[in-house]
Amino acid sequence: MSEVKKDTAQTGSVQTTGHAWDGDIQEFNNPLPRWWLWAFYATVVFAVVYWFFYPAWPVGDSYTKGGMNSITYKVGDKDVTTHWNTRARLMKDLQEGEEAVKQRQYMQKVVDTSYEQILSDSSMMQFSRSVGKILFTDNCAACHGMGGAGVIGLFPNLVDDDWLWGGKVEQIQTTLTQGRNGFMPAFRKTFTEQQMDDVVEYVLGLSGHEVNKEMAGRGGVLFNGEGGGCYYCHTKEATGMHSVGAANLTDGIWTLADVPGQKTIDAKREAVGKIISNGVNRQMPAWKDRLSPAEIKVLTVYVHELGGGQ
Ligand code: HEC
Ligand code: HEC
Incomplete structure (x- = not known):
């Protein structure tokens, strides 16, 4: 290696800085590779553009909240516009993201479809199972238990196909909508x-x-x-x-x-x-004011299946 360097240095085809150590170790002065320079300039330009659009500049223990980019999402029925931030971005995704839109369309389909058709449609059953499970965990499991097995003396078992108020979908829907007083x-x-x-x-x-x-x-x-x-x-x-x-x-x-x-x-x-x-x-509390008709329908299908269905 050092032979080669010495040769090129001595022939003068590469500039040196003029420093020399141990007599013959010299420091070349090669230009930076072109690709590296361009990439470097690109990051500088990107950083400036980024500061401009997004809140990014640290100030004390916070950061600049300005930025040209804003996000609009819904709180209740109102539109709220705020500077770009990941929290607002998540809210928007949950409301308007592809998954959310798909789920909303599917929920509408559930409303428009009869129980009979839902029960015999495997993709709608799969949807009801997964969404129903989430709804059940959020709203029902506190009393009826995660799997719906209940507690003797307190909350009825929903898994055993033995029903106080009936296990037909119409009966279960009434139970959920209006509540029941045993x-x-x-x-x-x-x-x-x-x-x-x-x-x-x-x-x-x-x-x-x-x-x-x-x-x-x-x-x-x-x-x-x-x-x-x-x-x-x-x-x-x-x-x-x-x-x-x-x-x-x-x-x-x-x-x-x-x-x-x-x-x-x-x-x-x-x-x-x-x-x-x-x-x-x-x-049993009534859910008509707390869950949408679509959610009640999905839960009805879910509970119906939990009990083996009548
Ligand atoms: C605060 C506790 C509580 C919560 C929360 C609750 N339930 Fe109930 N549920 C009860 C009680 C108590 C009964 C029994 C009523 C009775 O004595 O007839 C009952 C009864 C039922 C029945 C009737 C069972 C039968 O044998 O006919 C169904 C179905 C049911 N609940 C489903 C649900 C679903 C679905 C949810 C969630 C949306 C839910 N429950 C949330 C307490 C609760
Ligand atoms: C007004 C209607 C009514 C009358 C009258 C009535 N019961 Fe009941 N009984 C119920 C209901 C409703 C339940 C279930 C309560 C619930 O849903 O939480 C029940 C539950 C029971 C249970 C508990 C069953 C279990 O699975 O744990 C027993 C035991 C029982 N009744 C016995 C009797 C006996 C004996 C009599 C007469 C002396 C009687 N009941 C009269 C409505 C009645």
């Missing part, structure tokens, strides 16, 4: 202690528990007669009534009395007795 009177004062024990025995017998036949027999008379009047809401077959949200008592699925959680039959009796004594008054 109400059963307290029977604490209606029954004597013996009568209460008899009714509890009858109710447990309905779902196949080993019970005292004689007590259950007397309980059945109360259940299906004017003494208790339970059949008004639960029907004589005790299979429940969707129009009043009365639970099916024959299927071994419990929404209020935590029968499955109890080990002994006495504990099960106590769990059922507590509900009958105290009655029930619980509220």
Whole structure:
């Protein structure tokens, strides 16, 4: 290498700065490569243009907020115009970006399509599943749980295809739109202690528990007669009534009395007795003012599918 340099230096074809070390190590004075220079000028021009359009110039612990570029996005129904910044840019993207527009168009399609068609259209089902899941997580999971499994005694399970208010899409839509009030009177004062024990025995017998036949027999008379009047809401077959949200008592699925959680039959009796004594008054909130009709429709399809669909 040094041989070559020495040669060119000595022949004078390359300028040197005139410095020399150790006698013969010289410093060449080559011009900067042309491509490098042009690239450098380009970055200078870019920087000036950038300062002009975007807030970019540091001042103290902030930056210049001027800049020619502005962004307009919506807050509620109003248009807001602000200097260019990434936050406003994100807002605009969420409102007008390609994805957002596509999603809005799809939501409109959901509104315009009947449940029957949605349920048999795989791409619309896929859309409802993914958007429904987000809506459910945001609005419903706090009570019904992430997967919709609920909590016995508090919030009904939406996954089990057992419905208080009905599992048809129309019924689910009504549940979501108007909300539901699950109400059963307290029977604490209606029954004597013996009568209460008899009714509890009858109710447990309905779902196949080993019970005292004689007590259950007397309980059945109360259940299906004017003494208790339970059949008004639960029907004589005790299979429940969707129009009043009365639970099916024959299927071994419990929404209020935590029968499955109890080990002994006495504990099960106590769990059922507590509900009958105290009655029930619980509220599913109405969503018509909080969610759009399209969102309610998507959620209806989502919840319908969660429960296996009726
Ligand atoms: C504040 C708690 C709460 C929130 C939030 C809530 N729910 Fe409910 N939901 C309830 C309660 C309580 C019931 C039971 C009402 C009853 O006793 O009949 C219920 C009942 C239901 C039912 C009827 C179940 C059946 O068996 O018929 C459906 C469907 C339902 N909710 C779906 C939803 C969806 C979808 C959302 C989100 C948009 C939601 N819930 C948000 C508390 C809630
Ligand atoms: C006015 C209507 C009404 C009457 C009368 C009524 N119930 Fe109910 N019952 C309901 C409703 C509604 C529910 C579900 C509450 C809910 O949705 O949260 C329920 C729930 C229950 C449950 C809890 C079921 C579970 O899955 O945990 C039991 C047990 C029960 N009823 C027994 C009785 C008995 C016994 C009687 C008569 C002594 C009776 N009910 C009378 C409306 C009624």
